[in-house]
Amino acid sequence: MSRGEAPADQSFALIEKQRGALRIVALNPEAARLGLEPGQALADARGRLPDLAAFPHDPLADAALLTRLARICGDYTPSVQCDPPQGLLLDVTGCAHLHGGEAQMRDHLVARVAAEGLTVHTGLAKTPQGARALARFGGSDLSALPLAALDCEAETLHALTRAGFRRLGDLSRVSRKALAARFGMATTTRLARLLGEEDAHIVPEQARERVFAEARFAEPIGRTDDVLDVIEHLLERTAVTLRERGEGGRAFRARLHRSDGHVARLAVETGAPTRDPALVLRLLRERIDGLADPLDPGFGYDAIDLLIVHAEALPDRQVGLEAERKRPDDLGPLLDRLAVRHGPERVLRFVACNSHTPERAGTLRGLRDDRETTPWPEGQEDEPPLRPLVLLDPPQRVRVTNALPEGPPRQFSWRGKAHSVLRHEGPERLAAEWWHRRDGYQGNPGLTRDYYRVEDEAGHRFWLFRHGLYGLEVEHPDWYIHGLFA
Amino acid sequence: MGVVPLGETWLDQALAGGLRADGLHEFHAADPLDGATALGFALLVARLRRELDGRPLIWARQDDALGRPYGPGLVELGLDPDAVTLLMLKDGKALLRAGLDCVRDGAAAAVLLELHGRQPLLDLTATRRLALAGAASATMVLLARAQAPPSSSVLSPSAAHTRWQVAAAPSRVLPADAPGQPAFALTLLRRRGGGEGLSITLEWNRDQVSFRARTPLPGAVPAVAASGAADEQRRSTG
Numbered sequence: 001m002s003r004g005e006a007p008a009d010q011s012f013a014l015i016e017k018q019r020g021a022l023r024i025v026a027l028n029p030e031a032a033r034l035g036l037e038p039g040q041a042l043a044d045a046r047g048r049l050p051d052l053a054a055f056p057h058d059p060l061a062d063a064a065l066l067t068r069l070a071r072i073c074g075d076y077t078p079s080v081q082c083d084p085p086q087g088l089l090l091d092v093t094g095c096a097h098l099h100g101g102e103a104q105m106r107d108h109l110v111a112r113v114a115a116e117g118l119t120v121h122t123g124l125a126k127t128p129q130g131a132r133a134l135a136r137f138g139g140s141d142l143s144a145l146p147l148a149a150l151d152c153e154a155e156t157l158h159a160l161t162r163a164g165f166r167r168l169g170d171l172s173r174v175s176r177k178a179l180a181a182r183f184g185m186a187t188t189t190r191l192a193r194l195l196g197e198e199d200a201h202i203v204p205e206q207a208r209e210r211v212f213a214e215a216r217f218a219e220p221i222g223r224t225d226d227v228l229d230v231i232e233h234l235l236e237r238t239a240v241t242l243r244e245r246g247e248g249g250r251a252f253r254a255r256l257h258r259s260d261g262h263v264a265r266l267a268v269e270t271g272a273p274t275r276d277p278a279l280v281l282r283l284l285r286e287r288i289d290g291l292a293d294p295l296d297p298g299f300g301y302d303a304i305d306l307l308i309v310h311a312e313a314l315p316d317r318q319v320g321l322e323a324e325r326k327r328p329d330d331l332g333p334l335l336d337r338l339a340v341r342h343g344p345e346r347v348l349r350f351v352a353c354n355s356h357t358p359e360r361a362g363t364l365r366g367l368r369d370d371r372e373t374t375p376w377p378e379g380q381e382d383e384p385p386l387r388p389l390v391l392l393d394p395p396q397r398v399r400v401t402n403a404l405p406e407g408p409p410r411q412f413s414w415r416g417k418a419h420s421v422l423r424h425e426g427p428e429r430l431a432a433e434w435w436h437r438r439d440g441y442q443g444n445p446g447l448t449r450d451y452y453r454v455e456d457e458a459g460h461r462f463w464l465f466r467h468g469l470y471g472l473e474v475e476h477p478d479w480y481i482h483g484l485f486a
Numbered sequence: 487m488g489v490v491p492l493g494e495t496w497l498d499q500a501l502a503g504g505l506r507a508d509g510l511h512e513f514h515a516a517d518p519l520d521g522a523t524a525l526g527f528a529l530l531v532a533r534l535r536r537e538l539d540g541r542p543l544i545w546a547r548q549d550d551a552l553g554r555p556y557g558p559g560l561v562e563l564g565l566d567p568d569a570v571t572l573l574m575l576k577d578g579k580a581l582l583r584a585g586l587d588c589v590r591d592g593a594a595a596a597v598l599l600e601l602h603g604r605q606p607l608l609d610l611t612a613t614r615r616l617a618l619a620g621a622a623s624a625t626m627v628l629l630a631r632a633q634a635p636p637s638s639s640v641l642s643p644s645a646a647h648t649r650w651q652v653a654a655a656p657s658r659v660l661p662a663d664a665p666g667q668p669a670f671a672l673t674l675l676r677r678r679g680g681g682e683g684l685s686i687t688l689e690w691n692r693d694q695v696s697f698r699a700r701t702p703l704p705g706a707v708p709a710v711a712a713s714g715a716a717d718e719q720r721r722s723t724g
Binding site: 330331333334342346347348349351358361362367376378379381382384385386389390391392417422424453454455458460461483484485486 | 517519520521522523525526527529530542544552553554555556557558559560561562563564566567568570571572573574575576580584587588591593594653654655656657659660662663664665666667668669670671690692693
């Protein structure tokens with residue numbers, strides 16, 4: 001199922017770590033023809049086929065592909081169910097005549113999927129289980145299928161084989177009661193479903209329709225205020241649908257269709273799901289104000305539509321008798337507006353990360369970035385600040401003119417200005433995080449840093465470090481300035 | 487609207503209680519190297535402003551400002567980084583515009599605008615607008631300015647309630663010759679209602695969330711005793 005990475009005529013395998021070893025999960029036809037099989041350890045397979053290409057198995061991508069195929073199959077029948085990892089179940093009852101019969105429909109579908117670069121096996125039977133068995137084992141006669149088509153546990157399969165059964169047809173001749181008594185109800189249920197004696201319907205995937213509203217006008221409209229009025233109306237309509245679903249929009253897109261065919265798009269995002277038309281309208285107004293070339297209505301817009309591109313759960317909240325007061329410390333709407341006007345990457349918050357390397361310990365992230373963060377460390381009581389207010393990232397080289405090889409700096413010059421160090425505290429020795437380095441575990445762990453908090457004669461406080469241990473790691477360690485204290 | 491006391495009794499008396507909690511205050515770095523100092527002082531004033539109502543802070547900064555704001559450093563100064571939102575804006579114009587939006591919104595306790603270099607747009611009208619918006623929304627507006635020629639910063643007309651010059655001051659030495667708590671040499675350049683020329687060196691005390699004079703003022707506790715007691719305490723706890 002991996003596309004585009006391997007040449008078509010070369011053997012390759014998809015591998016995954018199972019029980020401590022890299023094992024083959026799937027193979028391409030060339031590799032299978034050479035005698036490899038899924039479940040084999042990659043090392044064994046490489047022993048037989050040294051130039052076997054291997055790619056990591058990506059179950060999520062497979063699932064996404066399956067969902068996409070399910071959407072294509074939606075053209076043939078409304079009820080399609082994904083049957084992971086590799087199957088799709090289609091209920092074509094009452095649909096086949098639209099495509100000229102079952103066989104033609106199947107051919108059409110196979111050709112359609114082949115155009116996507118995939119090979120499919122199909123089976124057609126009265127029940128989903130029967131169709132799946134036919135697709136897996138081939139043929140058109142269910143009773144001729146091997147017992148493995150029952151898809152039961154290995155033990156049961158073994159016992160059935162020992163009892164002398166070879167094919168499903170052999171089983172159907174035996175009394176079901178006797179079979180159930182010996183091999184369990186599950187076996188007879190499976191058999192009944194396979195042979196079409198009992199029908200378990202599939203549960204079709206229902207793609208959730210996106211919330212959409214549209215307005216068309218007999219006479220084109222042109223004034224921006226009128227346009228916004230229409231959008232407000234559309235927002236109210238979508239809000240009703242969103243409320244029914246218990247959702248709120250996070251991303252909105254309005255399209256203004258001009259009478260000459262030009263389409264202007266306005267897209268906004270909010271920090272939290274919302275159904276409030278006024279809030280979205282304010283963001284859209286910001287967006288219109290901020291456009292490099294203002295909206296040109298030309299001869300007017302003859303249609304406006306609004307799509308909720310992305311929605312998230314937003315449960316109804318109890319509204320008291322008094323109107324809900326805006327929380328005074330709620331920055332959300334303001335930050336949304338700023339993100340729309342200046343760009344979302346410009347509204348940042350401080351995050352702590354679990355690292356002792358200063359530049360990694362505290363970083364900045366966008367508001368939409370919801371990755372988990374670590375709590376901030378507490379400042380030590382009665383200590384002056386040990387970390388700078390402003391971090392120079394990357395650190396800037398300074399020239400230290402007077403220092404013992406392993407001692408504190410006495411004098412340094414930064415940006416062409418000399419500073420003599422009156423007071424200092426240090427070193428605070430921070431080892432390199434070798435596990436972040438490409439070759440860190442091969443004897444190249446990176447240089448240790450010796451940090452000094454220093455104050456010059458005027459009272460400016462700097463954070464300097466010596467890069468590397470003198471004599472042990474480097475001959476002549478360089479000095480850097482890494483931050484400024486308040 | 488109330489005032490934000492800085493903590494040093496003598497200074498707060500001279501300022502009639504402290505800095506106006508909904509006013510516009512300017513902090514000018516005395517020297518290009520004092521940029522971080524002026525910024526730090528403005529942040530600490532914002533920290534004190536938060537004591538009044540606990541609303542979050544907004545810090546707006548230019549893309550080309552020196553270095554990057556560092557969360558662990560804020561913690562060390564006694565600010566909660568989670569309560570600070572940072573805006574990185576492309577130039578002074580965008581910064582003033584975004585800043586005015588923030589002040590008008592009124593969701594923040596204080597809005598800190600960090601500007602450096604010449605700011606031709608920051609004139610009397612612009613500062614007046616900020617001051618009026620701050621008074622209307624009970625938001626403190628702080629301007630931290632660095633690397634600006636005096637003609638465009640300390641001498642320019644402004645509607646600010648106070649204008650300070652901030653320089654780094656040598657800190658009180660800790661045992662083993664280590665630099666101590668951050669110290670700020672302040673000069674009051676302008677104040678509505680008088681008081682210009684006032685000059686004092688303040689030291690920030692994170693544990694008590696307040697400033698105090700670095701060298702005790704006339705009439706206060708003698709210097710030796712004050713520093714000795716602090717050192718005793720430091721030795722016994724450390």
